[in-house]
Amino acid sequence: MRHIVSLLMENEAGALSRVAGLFSARGYNIESLTVAPTEDPTLSRMTIVTSGSDDVIEQIIKQLNKLVDVVKVLDLNDGKFIERELMLVKVKATGTFREEMKRMCDIFRGRIIDVADGTFTIELTGSGHKLDAFIEGLDGAAILETVRTGASGIGRGDRILKV
Amino acid sequence: MAETTHPQQITGAEIVIRCLEQENVKFLFGYPGGAVLHIYDAIYKQGHFKHILVRHEQAAVHAADAFSRATGEVGVALVTSGPGATNAITGIATAYMDSIPLVVISGQVPVPAIGLDAFQEVDMVGVTRPCVKHNFLVKDVKDIATTLKKAFHIARTGRPGPVVVDIPKDITAHFADFVYPESVEMRSYNPVTKGHSGQIKKAVKLLLEAERPMVYTGGGLVLGDASESLVKLVRALGVPVTNTLMGLGGYPSTDEQFLGMLGMHGTYEANMAMQNCDVLLAVGARFDDRVIGNTDHFYSKDRTIIHVDIDPSSISKRVKVHVPIVGDVKSVLAEMNELVALEKPKPSPALKAWWEQIESWRSKLCLDYSNNNGLIKPQYVIEKLWEVTKGDAYVTSDVGQHQMWAAQYYKFDKPRRWINSGGLGTMGVGLPYAMGCQFADPTAQVACVTGEGSIQMNIQELSTCKQYSLPIKVILLNNRYLGMVRQWQEFFYENRYSESYMDSLPDFVKLAESYGHVGMQITKPEDVEGALKEAFDMKSRFVFMDFITDQKENVFPMIPNGKGLSEMILAEDL
Numbered sequence: 001m002r003h004i005v006s007l008l009m010e011n012e013a014g015a016l017s018r019v020a021g022l023f024s025a026r027g028y029n030i031e032s033l034t035v036a037p038t039e040d041p042t043l044s045r046m047t048i049v050t051s052g053s054d055d056v057i058e059q060i061i062k063q064l065n066k067l068v069d070v071v072k073v074l075d076l077n078d079g080k081f082i083e084r085e086l087m088l089v090k091v092k093a094t095g096t097f098r099e100e101m102k103r104m105c106d107i108f109r110g111r112i113i114d115v116a117d118g119t120f121t122i123e124l125t126g127s128g129h130k131l132d133a134f135i136e137g138l139d140g141a142a143i144l145e146t147v148r149t150g151a152s153g154i155g156r157g158d159r160i161l162k163v
Numbered sequence: 164m165a166e167t168t169h170p171q172q173i174t175g176a177e178i179v180i181r182c183l184e185q186e187n188v189k190f191l192f193g194y195p196g197g198a199v200l201h202i203y204d205a206i207y208k209q210g211h212f213k214h215i216l217v218r219h220e221q222a223a224v225h226a227a228d229a230f231s232r233a234t235g236e237v238g239v240a241l242v243t244s245g246p247g248a249t250n251a252i253t254g255i256a257t258a259y260m261d262s263i264p265l266v267v268i269s270g271q272v273p274v275p276a277i278g279l280d281a282f283q284e285v286d287m288v289g290v291t292r293p294c295v296k297h298n299f300l301v302k303d304v305k306d307i308a309t310t311l312k313k314a315f316h317i318a319r320t321g322r323p324g325p326v327v328v329d330i331p332k333d334i335t336a337h338f339a340d341f342v343y344p345e346s347v348e349m350r351s352y353n354p355v356t357k358g359h360s361g362q363i364k365k366a367v368k369l370l371l372e373a374e375r376p377m378v379y380t381g382g383g384l385v386l387g388d389a390s391e392s393l394v395k396l397v398r399a400l401g402v403p404v405t406n407t408l409m410g411l412g413g414y415p416s417t418d419e420q421f422l423g424m425l426g427m428h429g430t431y432e433a434n435m436a437m438q439n440c441d442v443l444l445a446v447g448a449r450f451d452d453r454v455i456g457n458t459d460h461f462y463s464k465d466r467t468i469i470h471v472d473i474d475p476s477s478i479s480k481r482v483k484v485h486v487p488i489v490g491d492v493k494s495v496l497a498e499m500n501e502l503v504a505l506e507k508p509k510p511s512p513a514l515k516a517w518w519e520q521i522e523s524w525r526s527k528l529c530l531d532y533s534n535n536n537g538l539i540k541p542q543y544v545i546e547k548l549w550e551v552t553k554g555d556a557y558v559t560s561d562v563g564q565h566q567m568w569a570a571q572y573y574k575f576d577k578p579r580r581w582i583n584s585g586g587l588g589t590m591g592v593g594l595p596y597a598m599g600c601q602f603a604d605p606t607a608q609v610a611c612v613t614g615e616g617s618i619q620m621n622i623q624e625l626s627t628c629k630q631y632s633l634p635i636k637v638i639l640l641n642n643r644y645l646g647m648v649r650q651w652q653e654f655f656y657e658n659r660y661s662e663s664y665m666d667s668l669p670d671f672v673k674l675a676e677s678y679g680h681v682g683m684q685i686t687k688p689e690d691v692e693g694a695l696k697e698a699f700d701m702k703s704r705f706v707f708m709d710f711i712t713d714q715k716e717n718v719f720p721m722i723p724n725g726k727g728l729s730e731m732i733l734a735e736d737l
Contacts, residue, residue, distance in 0.1 A: 010351055013300075014288060025293050055479070062476035068297040068317060071351040163350060 002031070002051045004076040004083055004153040006161050007064060011037050011044040015069040019046065022067065028052065028060050032085075032150025043071065043163065047152045071163055080156040086123070087131045088113075089138075090145040093120040097142055108134045119144060127151075175304040175335040176201035179268065182311040184211040185343045188239050190230060190602050191215070192223040196243025197283060198270025201335040215602065215631065218623040220247050222595035224254020225621070228263050229592075229599025232582045233557060235388060237264045237318050238599070244270040244332075245283030249290065253589060255325050256294035260586025261382060261409060264323035266314045273333035274302055287329040296324030304337035309344055316347040321354025322474040323386060354473065358490030358498065366469040366486050367502040369442050374513035375520075376402040377440035379425065381454075382409030382585065383447020383472060384492055385578045390414070392496035393446065399503045401510050403521055405433040407448050409585040412575035417554070422521065423530075426454040427722045428567040431529035431731060434720070436521055438464055438728040445470045447492045450482040451586075458482055460727025471495045529720050529733055530571055538713035539688050541565060541640040544695075545572035548610060548638060551695040556580070556608040559596035561617030562588045564646035567718045569612040591620030597635040598627060608636070608699060615641045615665050625678040628705050636698050637707045639671060642714045650717045654732075655724075675707035684709040 009015045016035055023030050031049040038045045050060060057075065064073045076083075093101050093115075105112055105122050108130065114121035124134055128151060135146065155161065173181070179202055183191065192215045195203045206214050217223040220242045227238030238258075242251045248269040258265045272281040288300045297317050299310045307330065314326040370376055378397055384390065384406075390413050397404045397420055404414050405425040414421050423430035425437055437443070437455075443466050448454070455461050458481060470477075470484040471492055478487045488495055532542050545568050548556075558573050559582040560566040566583055575581045582600055584592045597611035611618075618639055628635055640646075648663040672682030681704050685694045691710070698706040719734040 014292075017289070018292060021292050055483075059476065059480060066474070066476050068349075068352050 001054075001057070001077075002049065003057050004081065004151060005048045005050060005060065005064065005073065006076055006153055007046050007048070007073045008038070008043050008071045008161060008163060009046060009067075010069045010071065011042050012069060015044065016046075018067050018069055019048070019064065022063055023050075026059075026063065028056065034150045034152055040163070047150070049151050072161060074155070074161045076153045076155060079159050081153050081159070082156060083127055083151045083153040084125050085128055085131055085151045086125050086149045087134075088147045089122045089124065089135070089143060091120050091122065091138065092118060092142045092144060094118045101142070104134070104137060108137075110134070171340060172338040173341055174201065174205070175307050175330070175337050175339065176205040178304070178307045178339065178341050179311070179330070179335065180205045180209050180211075181341050182308055182343060183239065184209075186237070186311075186315050188212045190227075191239050191241055192217055192227045192230075192599075193241030194220050194223055194243065194247060196247045196270065198244035198272060198332045199241060199335075201332065202241065202268075202270070215598075216627065217595070218626050219621065220250035221254050221591070222598070222621050222624050222627070224251045224265070224267060225257065225592050225595035226599040226602070227265055227267075228254060228258045229559065229582050229596035230603050231263050231265060231599075232596075233579050233600045233603040235579065237266055237315055239266050239268070241268045242270070243283065244272055244287070245285050247283075248285050248287045248329075252290065252294065255291055255327065257584050257587045257589045257592060258325040259294045259296070261584065262323050262386060263325065264318040265325035266311070266318055267325060267327045269327060269329045271300065271329045271331040274331045275333070277331065287327060291327045294325075295327050296322075298327035298329065300329045301334055302331070304334050304339040307334065307339075308342060312344045313347055313349065317352065322383075322477075355475075355489050356491045356494065358471065358488040358495035360498065362486055362488045363495060363498050364502065366444065366488060367499050369467055369469060369486065370400055370402070370444060371503070371506055371508055373440075373442035374511070375439060375441040375517045376400065376444070376514070377436050377442070378402055378404040378444045378446070379407070379437060379448055380404065380410045380413045380446040381407040381448025384410055384413040385447075387447055387473070387492035388578070389447070389493035389496050390578045392493055392500060395500050396496055396503060399500065400508060401514060403436055403518070405429070405437065407454050407585070408570055408583070410448060411570060411581045412578040415576040416574035417576055422525070424570055425728075427456070428571065428718050428720065430571075431527050431720055431733065432521055432524040434722070434728045434731060435524045439520075441466050443468045445484075446496065447472060449477045449480065452481070455482060455728065456722045456730070457725055457727045460730065463727070527733070527735075532716075532734065534688065536713065537688070539685065539691060539710055541568050541642070541710075541712045541716055542572050543688060544638065544640060544691055544710050544712070545569055545612065547692045547695055548612070549573045551692065551699055552608050552610065556610045557582060557597070557600040557604065559583065559593050559600060559609070559611045561593035561613045561620075562590045563614050563617060564642075564650065564716075564718050565612050565614045565617075565640040567647075568640070590617040593617055594621050594624045594628075594635075594637070597637075598624060598633055601633045601635055602631075609634075610636045610638050612638045612640065614646060615639060615643065615668055615671075616645045622674075625675065625680065629678045629680065632703070633705060634701070634703050635705050639707070639709045640712050641668075641671070641709050642712045642716070643668065644714055647718070653717070671707055671709040675705075680705040680707055682707045682709070684711065686711045
């Protein structure tokens with residue numbers, strides 16, 4: 001099953017490679033991984049999207065907790081949570097495409113953030129599924145370039161991951 | 164390049180030395196080189212600990228590792244950058260797999276040169292990441308003391324393990340005040356110590372009500388110094404007990420309740436009892452593939468498993484556990500003992516029947532071997548070694564058949580006496596391990612049981628043994644084969660002995676003598692005991708004993724790879 005694991009770790013050189021190295025050394029899947037400092041600059045927050053059986057997920061959580069730089073780990077799938085991902089898509093915007101791209105963008109509540117002679121760059125946020133649906137909705141030939149951040153997640157209500 | 168210094172400031176190199184003094188380090192095993200020259204200069208000027216000069220960095224780490232296994236203290240090694248650092252890797256990985264607390268200090272090229280492919284540069288933090296508990300690169304002289312304090316703390320607490328501290332050369336020349344922190348606060352590292360008392364109660368109840376109870380303990384019990392508590396518990400409950408390869412000595416081997424080692428080359432009775440018990444207490448052990456074999460086969464019988472371990476990730480990793488108890492094994496067993504003492508258990512009829520069953524398995528005498536073809540049987544050498552040393556030696560081994568025979572036939576009654584590489588299975592550890600033990604206990608009998616393949620992997624340490632006059636006894640079981648490889652080739656590759664014959668062996672007697680040691684070659688069974696006595700009577704000499712043994716001898720019982728605990732091949736089956 002797909003799981004989103006959030007963790008807080010010391011914002012130190014090499015901390016990211018310890019996590020990435022753990023996943024490759026033990027053969028765990030990584031669908032996506034995002035990391036950035038938090039409001040406390042000594043801490044980084046990482047979101048890992050992974051998948052595996054319950055036993056594997058249990059081991060992943062335990063092994064992450066074992067890393068000396070990792071302060072806290074939370075499996076977001078243990079409760080209610082929200083996930084968002086940001087995508088930037090550069091599309092062809094010539095002739096009839098130009099209107100259609102604008103329309104698609106509006107339907108998905110995206111924003112055109114760069115306009116050039118033959119292209120639009122669209123910014124879109126949402127769940128992975130929504131971003132997938134947008135890509136599928138576009139004419140494949142119109143897509144020039146996509147870049148996705150991978151999912152970030154946060155617990156609903158009073159589910160808080162903090163030191 | 165003049166630096167402004169306060170009179171009380173000292174160099175980074177001197178800070179390293181002062182930290183080791185503060186940690187009460189007695190021996191530093193190492194090998195000098197460019198990046199650690201400042202540190203070696205500071206070593207020259209100090210008088211608090213002894214530096215042991217090995218002949219290869221791998222041996223430095225192994226010796227420090229054995230010193231730790233024998234004493235329980237953190238072992239410390241020092242190597243230079245680049246090749247010195249990479250030579251240390253096998254030693255570090257060996258310690259990591261067996262959870263041995265080490266601090267390995269490696270030199271690094273100067274900070275401004277890092278990343279520029281400088282002479283003798285290697286990314287030590289990157290290279291060691293998968294085989295250390297933690298590692299550090301120190302980039303400021305002011306951080307040396309706190310980093311080393313953390314390194315020792317991390318190495319020895321929780322599930323122990325090796326910690327690497329990589330120190331660039333320029334840092335060791337910079338000046339700073341020396342302040343060694345009293346304690347360590349790390350928000351990200353707080354290992355559990357005390358087990359959950361509700362779980363402990365549940366475990367004791369299960370053990371008291373069990374009809375076919377079994378206790379299985381591993382290296383964690385030895386590392387946690389919980390041997391006494393285990394003996395108390397096992398005796399109070401009247402239950403059978405087995406030790407893993409790493410756990411030998413955790414329970415006295417000569418005791419009636421001990422069923423011998425379990426696992427791939429474990430005894431028939433230990434493996435059968437593991438497979439057929441109804442309540443299993445596992446302490447400081449991790450159900451690994453060489454111990455439990457095929458997990459599906461293990462699951463084919465129902466049993467309730469209680470697992471005590473300090474590392475949560477060891478619980479339910481390979482085998483699903485019913486009552487997990489995360490905590491320090493010594494404190495958990497002490498709590499269990501208190502609860503058991505309140506109950507004053509008496510042996511139930513079911514337990515008596517269970518013991519009858521076990522005795523019937525035991526009566527197979529699975530470790531019997533025939534001793535009548537005029538050749539020296541390796542098992543016989545180990546039995547005589549046990550007699551001659553009165554069961555009280557430190558026995559180190561390398562990896563292979565000789566290791567299994569040492570584990571099966573030397574009856575360890577004390578923890579920290581059996582020193583071998585269980586997890587990584589590193590050939591070449593035996594001699595440096597013996598060095599570490601002899602430094603730890605200079606007057607003790609230390610025997611290195613080895614093979615002619617393994618001993619040649621760190622044979623250069625004969626020179627170190629000469630320099631420090633170490634009275635180690637090498638027990639070489641020389642069968643002119645990589646014996647365990649040959650055994651698998653005989654069983655599973657239709658006798659195709661691919662590259663497992665050891666040709667062009669040196670004359671080990673002359674080799675030993677060339678280093679100033681005593682060399683002996685023993686070819687007849689009737690000479691084994693006398694030669695061992697003669698060797699151990701030479702209390703101040705290093706004696707290299709080359710026993711020419713039966714080439715065809717195999718290790719039994721054996722669970723073939725991928726098979727289950729009760730699917731052993733016994734010597735009598737062939």
